[in-house]
Amino acid sequence: MSPVELKAIKGRGELRAQPPLPVTRRTTLRGTLFGNELLTTFRRWRTLALLAVLAAVPILVGIAVKIETSDGSQAGPGGGDGGPAFISQITNNGLFLVFTALAATLPFFLPMAIGVIAGDAIAGEANAGTLRYLLVAPAGRTRLLLTKYATVLTFCLVATLVVAISALTVGAILFPLGDLTTISGTQISFTDGLGRAFLIALVVAASLTGTAALGLFVSTLTNSGIAAMATTVGLLITVQILDQIPQLHAIQPYFFSHYWLSFADLMRDPVYWDDLTKNLGLQALYAAVFGSAAWARFTAKDITA
Amino acid sequence: MAPYESDDSTSAGEADDLHPGRRKAARYVVPVAVVGVAAATIGLVPALADSGDPDLPKISAQQLIEKIAKSDVQQMSGTVKVTTDLGLPDLGGLESSLTSGAARGSGDGSSADPSTKLTELATGTHTLRVAADGPDKQKLSLLENAAEYSLIHNGKDVWGYDSQSNEVYHSTVADSADAKQKQDETPATPDQLAKDALKAVDDTTSVTVQGTAQVAGRDAYRLVIKPKDSGSTVGQITVAVDSRTGLPLKFTLTPASGGAAVIDAGFTQISFSKPSASTFDFKTPKGAKVTEDDRSDHADGSLKGADKGAKSDEDLGKGLDGLNVIGEGWDSIATFDTGGQGVPSGSEAGGGAFGGFLDSLGDKVSGKFGSGTIFKTRLINALITDDGKVYVGAVDKAALVKAANAG
Numbered sequence: 001m002s003p004v005e006l007k008a009i010k011g012r013g014e015l016r017a018q019p020p021l022p023v024t025r026r027t028t029l030r031g032t033l034f035g036n037e038l039l040t041t042f043r044r045w046r047t048l049a050l051l052a053v054l055a056a057v058p059i060l061v062g063i064a065v066k067i068e069t070s071d072g073s074q075a076g077p078g079g080g081d082g083g084p085a086f087i088s089q090i091t092n093n094g095l096f097l098v099f100t101a102l103a104a105t106l107p108f109f110l111p112m113a114i115g116v117i118a119g120d121a122i123a124g125e126a127n128a129g130t131l132r133y134l135l136v137a138p139a140g141r142t143r144l145l146l147t148k149y150a151t152v153l154t155f156c157l158v159a160t161l162v163v164a165i166s167a168l169t170v171g172a173i174l175f176p177l178g179d180l181t182t183i184s185g186t187q188i189s190f191t192d193g194l195g196r197a198f199l200i201a202l203v204v205a206a207s208l209t210g211t212a213a214l215g216l217f218v219s220t221l222t223n224s225g226i227a228a229m230a231t232t233v234g235l236l237i238t239v240q241i242l243d244q245i246p247q248l249h250a251i252q253p254y255f256f257s258h259y260w261l262s263f264a265d266l267m268r269d270p271v272y273w274d275d276l277t278k279n280l281g282l283q284a285l286y287a288a289v290f291g292s293a294a295w296a297r298f299t300a301k302d303i304t305a
Numbered sequence: 306m307a308p309y310e311s312d313d314s315t316s317a318g319e320a321d322d323l324h325p326g327r328r329k330a331a332r333y334v335v336p337v338a339v340v341g342v343a344a345a346t347i348g349l350v351p352a353l354a355d356s357g358d359p360d361l362p363k364i365s366a367q368q369l370i371e372k373i374a375k376s377d378v379q380q381m382s383g384t385v386k387v388t389t390d391l392g393l394p395d396l397g398g399l400e401s402s403l404t405s406g407a408a409r410g411s412g413d414g415s416s417a418d419p420s421t422k423l424t425e426l427a428t429g430t431h432t433l434r435v436a437a438d439g440p441d442k443q444k445l446s447l448l449e450n451a452a453e454y455s456l457i458h459n460g461k462d463v464w465g466y467d468s469q470s471n472e473v474y475h476s477t478v479a480d481s482a483d484a485k486q487k488q489d490e491t492p493a494t495p496d497q498l499a500k501d502a503l504k505a506v507d508d509t510t511s512v513t514v515q516g517t518a519q520v521a522g523r524d525a526y527r528l529v530i531k532p533k534d535s536g537s538t539v540g541q542i543t544v545a546v547d548s549r550t551g552l553p554l555k556f557t558l559t560p561a562s563g564g565a566a567v568i569d570a571g572f573t574q575i576s577f578s579k580p581s582a583s584t585f586d587f588k589t590p591k592g593a594k595v596t597e598d599d600r601s602d603h604a605d606g607s608l609k610g611a612d613k614g615a616k617s618d619e620d621l622g623k624g625l626d627g628l629n630v631i632g633e634g635w636d637s638i639a640t641f642d643t644g645g646q647g648v649p650s651g652s653e654a655g656g657g658a659f660g661g662f663l664d665s666l667g668d669k670v671s672g673k674f675g676s677g678t679i680f681k682t683r684l685i686n687a688l689i690t691d692d693g694k695v696y697v698g699a700v701d702k703a704a705l706v707k708a709a710n711a712g
Contacts, residue, residue, distance in 0.1 A: 085450070085451030088469070088470055089468075089471055091592055092471070092590060092592040093591070103451060176591075180590075181468075181590035181591075183452055184453050184455055184468075185455040185464070185468070185590075186583055186584065186586060186587070187583075261451055264450070268446075268453060270581075272434075272448060274384075285339075285343050288343075289343070290336070292335040292339055293333070293336035295335070296332035296333045296335055296336060300329030300332050
């Protein structure tokens with residue numbers, strides 16, 4: 001945000017002292033525009049249901065691994081491929097459930113949740129007929145769009161942390177914790193492991209920024225929230241399928257999902273940064289391209305609803 | 306996108322007033338410009354970075370080879386990218402299940418066994434990490450998707466760790482001479498590949514220094530090794546040698562038929578500082594399945610061999626009875642008699658899908674020797690005659706037929 005905008009927000013904060021007016025959220029300027037958006041988004045049942053689904057994934061994985069290994073056998077197919085990354089390590093250290101849960105949710109559950117929130121951002125308002133009232137407030141379209149994007153990004157982070165914290169809790173309850181072995185075979189302390197888990201959660205959240213920008217752009221194209229969500233999730237599935245076709249290997253490095261699983265490189269010792277930086281660069285590129293496309297569309301659009 | 310009302314009304318608005326419409330369209334220049342800048346950056350930055358081959362004092366091939374021989378890099382760590390393209394069909398998962406199945410069959414079930422893992426390098430692109438600190442501490446890691454295979458040599462112990470399956474392979478070496486040998490078995494470091502290639506230097510080979518290159522940010526000489534005979538499928542071998550330490554940094558083998566390199570192994574990043582000691586520390590992780598290797602004691606191994614991994618070696622040995630090598634240098638062809646029937650052609654194999662499959666793998670040839678089938682890859686060709694003789698070499702089809710005619 002520019003200094004001017006920051007000042008504007010600060011200025012509006014003075015109004016916070018006033019008693020809340022008994023009117024609907026849009027006509028009040030309670031808090032900042034961003035704070036207001038956050039509150040609206042995270043108070044929706046839809047959002048809470050999405051977060052609940054995300055929190056359930058590590059619980060299911062944890063219980064499944066616990067039951068499978070209750071007779072003392074190894075988790076996962078011994079020696080073979082299959083199953084999400086790190087799954088064979090969970091029984092030895094509950095912290096690995098965090099990595100497994102993120103690896104399991106990143107390809108689909110997390111981006112789907114982002115697609116729903118991002119697709120709904122503008123189109124949902126238009127659908128409900130509240131977009132024009134939002135624009136009546138002297139905020140400007142660019143700032144509204146930025147606020148919407150910031151809200152979606154916050155949701156990315158919150159969703160990832162919900163998965164990580166749920167996984168950590170389940171892992172701590174069901175499995176032992178302690179020093180862990182990196183995938184390079186070296187030992188790191190539990191605190192170091194926790195630090196890496198947090199870093200991985202941040203990287204996973206950052207991996208979703210491209211999807212968020214794409215969803216926001218789609219959202220400015222239509223006035224139907226459902227259509228925007230369906231399109232975003234549809235694009236996501238299409239890209240994931242295309243990423244599996246070997247004949248397309250020349251263009252695959254430019255798919256936003258191509259380097260998603262590179263977060264696992266943080267568990268190498270020393271960390272292998274190549275794919276991680278590629279991933280972050282790619283996400284920044286998607287955010288810039290689709291963010292500016294969304295800006296071009298939204299600021300030029302006639303708002304009829 | 307779905308035709309919703311606002312889309313229509315936008316165009317209606319544009320029709321009313323052309324000027325604002327054009328201004329609206331102008332906004333789309335921004336995302337297009339971002340795409341353009343990104344594309345230009347992706348296209349230009351590597352080109353700019355590559356532009357200058359370093360200026361190094363002239364050096365003869367002899368001096369350069371000596372430099373390599375004298376090279377004594379004790380401490381280093383780096384990332385190596387290995388691309389192998391033998392022209393074999395990419396069997397993907399099937400291949401890995403075949404190789405692991407084969408390893409199982411020979412008695413040792415551990416996916417952490419080095420020989421199982423290193424066969425994976427035969428196709429595709431792989432990223433490896435190497436680290437070394439003196440003769441007693443080395444580490445080689447094969448980077449996989451969200452997993453890693455590490456081979457750690459620290460003092461007396463050699464550990465193999467497969468993080469995917471959480472399996473550990475352990476063997477001991479008597480002293481560092483043995484460890485050296487263990488290292489020799491891993492073919493992928495540029496250093497080793499270069500030394501192997503230089504062994505083949507004789508009358509049949511031309512070795513020259515051709516220009517310089519930048520490898521992993523270091524200035525390097527390019528040593529070009531070419532077979533003098535025309536029958537070889539090897540086009541040329543290029544070794545990039547670090548100008549300061551004499552360490553080979555990149556090894557490229559291009560086939561005579563042209564196209565992409567068959568083997569391309571090179572450092573993408575290298576550092577000559579001492580790797581941290583923890584790199585070589587390996588403690589068996591909790592819950593890991595450990596396979597102790599009793600083959601390391603070879604005197605004993607021959608006894609136990611019957612039910613252990615040596616069994617397959619024995620079979621192989623039987624198959625290689627009567628192995629002859631025809632010719633020398635690059636054109637040498639290995640030949641042996643399987644005593645069998647050769648490869649049945651499509652019709653003999655009962656026709657149908659299986660016969661067609663066999664025929665599609667090889668080309669039928671005939672000559673004075675009779676007839677046979679040639680199996681081709683981009684580097685190694687093999688001729689199996691119908692009376693069961695096999696000729697294998699890094700030579701072209703004509704040379705194989707000639708050898709068969711002579712033999």
